[in-house]
Amino acid sequence: GAVVSQHPSWVICKSGTSVKIECRSLDFQATTMFWYRQFPKQSLMLMATSNEGSKATYEQGVEKDKFLINHASLTLSTLTVTSAHPEDSSFYICSARDPGVGTYNEQFFGPGTRLTVL
Amino acid sequence: AQKITQTQPGMFVQEKEAVTLDCTYDTSDPSYGLFWYKQPSSGEMIFLIYQGSYDQQNATEGRYSLNFQKARKSANLVISASQLGDSAMYFCAIGGNTGKLIFGQGTTLQVKP
Numbered sequence: 001g002a003v004v005s006q007h008p009s010w011v012i013c014k015s016g017t018s019v020k021i022e023c024r025s026l027d028f029q030a031t032t033m034f035w036y037r038q039f040p041k042q043s044l045m046l047m048a049t050s051n052e053g054s055k056a057t058y059e060q061g062v063e064k065d066k067f068l069i070n071h072a073s074l075t076l077s078t079l080t081v082t083s084a085h086p087e088d089s090s091f092y093i094c095s096a097r098d099p100g101v102g103t104y105n106e107q108f109f110g111p112g113t114r115l116t117v118l
Numbered sequence: 119a120q121k122i123t124q125t126q127p128g129m130f131v132q133e134k135e136a137v138t139l140d141c142t143y144d145t146s147d148p149s150y151g152l153f154w155y156k157q158p159s160s161g162e163m164i165f166l167i168y169q170g171s172y173d174q175q176n177a178t179e180g181r182y183s184l185n186f187q188k189a190r191k192s193a194n195l196v197i198s199a200s201q202l203g204d205s206a207m208y209f210c211a212i213g214g215n216t217g218k219l220i221f222g223q224g225t226t227l228q229v230k231p
Contacts, residue, residue, distance in 0.1 A: 034217075034219070095163075097217050111162050
């Protein structure tokens with residue numbers, strides 16, 4: 001149980017285009033989803049917290065107009081990288097959480113999406 | 119604010135030996151949780167072990183144990199009987215009431231045959 005999927009697993013796009021990444025909780029309802037960004041050999045940096053039915057809360061330094069987050073249902077959150085540029089190339093990971101799910105109320109992570117912007 | 123520090127960028131261990139990965143933290147929250155995750159080269163985050171701030175005993179999960187020293191604000195991960203498949207990046211993380219996780223810099227572990 002507590003499986004989170006991400007789609008696509010990898011994407012290559014041209015500079016200036018927008019890319020949408022989906023995060024789904026497959027067997028539980030996630031009231032909260034989180035989006036992280038990870039550069040090679042570095043830590044996961046929290047970008048934003050996404051609550052179903054409300055606006056996402058962005059971490060300091062993250063451009064909300066650049067990284068659009070929508071948490072339209074209890075099982076789906078999307079991250080759209082708008083007007084992507086090469087510096088947006090990174091590994092994007094989502095996680096999902098719901099009180100009472102999991103032994104330690106922990107976050108369950110998706111497999112990640114590798115974005116390459118040419 | 120919460121902060122996690124992992125001071126070992128890379129570690130080597132001989133197969134079948136034990137290894138300790140260091141983690142120190144700082145938080146003003148009275149209640150918090152400490153997590154360890156494993157990230158193999160595939161990128162997936164694999165949950166290993168959890169320690170609650172009020173837990174009296176150190177957490178254990180199979181070959182993983184957490185050496186929790188609250189006064190020192192440390193939560194070191196001990197992997198016993200290392201296996202080649204343990205080679206990966208390991209992250210320590212702290213979480214509070216908001217549910218957010220703050221991750222450390224990570225430690226790359228290589229198990230030598």
